[in-house]
Amino acid sequence: MINKFKPISISLSPNVQKDDVVLALKLLFTPWKWKQGSAIEKLENDFRNYLDAKHAISFNSGRSSLYAILKALDLPQGSGVLMQAFTCNAVVNPILWAGLEPVYVDCADDFNIDIPSLRAAARQSRVLIVQHTFGLPANMDEVVKIAREHNLIIIEDCAHALGAEFNGKKVGTFGDVAFFSFSRDKVISSVYGGMATTNNDQIGEKLKALQEEFGQPSLSWTRQQIQHPVLLYYVMLPLYHFLDLGKIFLVLSQYLHILSKAVSMQEKRGERPDYFPKALPNALAMMAQNQFNKLEKFNDHRKKIAEFYYQQLLGTQFGVPVLSGVEGPQNHGNIFLRFAITHPKAHEIIYEAWSKENILIGDWYTSVIAPIDTQLDKMKYIPGMCPNAEHLAKKTLNLPTHINISMDDAKRIVHFLKKYT
Template sequence: MRGFKPISISLSPNVEKDDIQVVFDLLKKPFIWKNGETIENLENEFKKYLNIKNVFSFNSGRSAFLAILKSLNLGQGSEVLIQSFTCNAAVNPIIWAGYKPIYVDVDENDFNINVGDLNSKITPKTKAIVVQHTFGIPAKIEEILKICKEKNLILIEDCAHCLGAEYQGKKLGTFGKAAFFSFSRDKVISSIYGGIAVINDEILAENLKKYHESLDFPSNAWIFQQLIHPLVLNYLILPIYGFLSLGKLLLIVFQNLNILSKAVHWKEKIGQMPPYFPKKLPNALAVLALNQFKKLDKFNKHREKIAEIYFQELQGSGFILPEKKSGQIFLRFALKHPNAHKIIKMAWAKNILLGDWYTAPIAPDDTKPEKLCYSKNNCETAEKLSKITFNLPTHINISEETTKSIIQFIKKYD
């Protein structure tokens, strides 16, 4: 029985009973919230998993990306190429580091950077290319690496969506000079906030180590805010989410009172940096992230199983399904349909919270594009995709039965 609990793609989707127990244990031990041995344990697990020597943890993917960019010392005003059809969180660190984001259009079929447009945007000021593997679908790494080599550009992989995915049998995040992963609330694994930088270059690793050492941990109040997030959501907000929208209202009130954190601060919508970045990953969130990391294979196998049901049941419908690419993981199952926005709205009214990544070329849609150096109609395909894309959940708390009820719901709009 679902009761008033929503079927949701977001709102702490990866949390299971053992994660809740981990949070209760941590709440009893505030003396290990900031510094502790799990930070190194988590970094070591990543080193083993990716077979990479240099790994540094941060309190978000944003902090990790900023640390990479600053440690590269590209020079003020350098241009960094990045795809549109992304989140402001993926772009802002470029601005915060003193560089200029230049937007590249995407491919309609895989939501990833378009190689032709990428070539056309390179100027003498271009120093780096950020490659996002959207929804866990690997980008065209081979072609991009060739361009980087020819034009002497640095490749940074944005692996916020793709932990565990591979390209030609090699883990994403190991192709560029640097990569970063995210453990934020709706990602492959989550500790509400958290991220990691992965470095494939000795000089850069040396610089980044110094930068990392210069940072503080976030405050205990901030850590507490993240720790209670899964508890408040699971025990208070989600059970009454659909009852006269009470849970939804409570979430907004708690976020506005700063009892719970928001995924994106208002300042980020105008290109500014919130005060809690950049910081090191605190031990308490490393404990949560490590607990989730141990379940990564289970999570991604589950995602694949749910995706297979969507493929089977939606084949031949009016929805355009994602391409099947080897090595991909299905962080979300992204569909295309001319009425995508209407479907999202109708589903939300029925307490089915489908995904809206992304309803603007630089999401969320109340981001001020001009503050993030994006001008309207800069990237035609990204503009188009933002009107016709919506996503279905694949996370561990979505059962086969729930999957079928989602399919049944959206088919009404086929």
């Protein structure tokens, strides 16, 4: 019997488990641990070991990490930075804040950068950001080849892809420098957080200096993030049983600055809020560490749920991620942060699932630069620049794979989707 009233969410801090909530509760009552402590060094050390990287430097978001990387590269003002469309404004903004120019490259049907388009655009820049979208590694053989031919510096955007592998090698180890995100709906989460990693000593030392220079965010900002898992678990999710009440609580608590927003209004206009760029506070490093210890369990679960979706939706009207030369999801280095599928009525499906079934299906990305109310002109994106990204944005939806999705939840989602097959 399917329970239609249990809310299923893809984006409300999906990785939070009881032990994360207990940790956050303890932290709320031990404010002296918020700034100082050994957690930052421990997390950075664990990342160095995990990626076999010489340097790992933490920041309070992927955004701050990317901004620091761009600053560390010391590019002349106005330099172009190659990046794919079908992305988030959190990638474009650090480029703009650093006084640089995004150079948009179209994406392919697998949601990653389109290799022929990259080859054609490579001459326009010295730097390339490669995004591993939804946890699927970009084709790093080709990317590295093009970068070598054109002397491009590669920044790997691993915000979706901690633990993903290309040809058996972890993403984040192919380029000159990489960054990861611990924001609320990423692979692991401390509500906000990020890490930059590199084997290049010069870049590593500059990143360390920038981490010092940025300093930590305010205590009130840190408190907002610590409160998040607690309020989510005890208040928000129970209220989501009654659709609008959960949403009202979320909007109200964001309005009252009790909880943070994932993306601020300013950022949708290309502006920089004052809590970026900053270093990672000790409390958030503790929360990220607790999640990092569960990384393998999280990613194994994601692959298992993805396999189920794949088996159920293959051969239907939904486009499933059948990847070149790959039998099924388990056989690939994709960690499936989300199981992205396509359908001509994608936006209608997302709306119906939420309004009628209490299922929040993912909308990454219903616009070439998400979220949908981002001002494209402020992102220096001109409609028509990347036709395939625009096309995919109209027909993409993504399904939850996170640790709190049970096989029964996945069955309920598939049951709903089958109305559209």
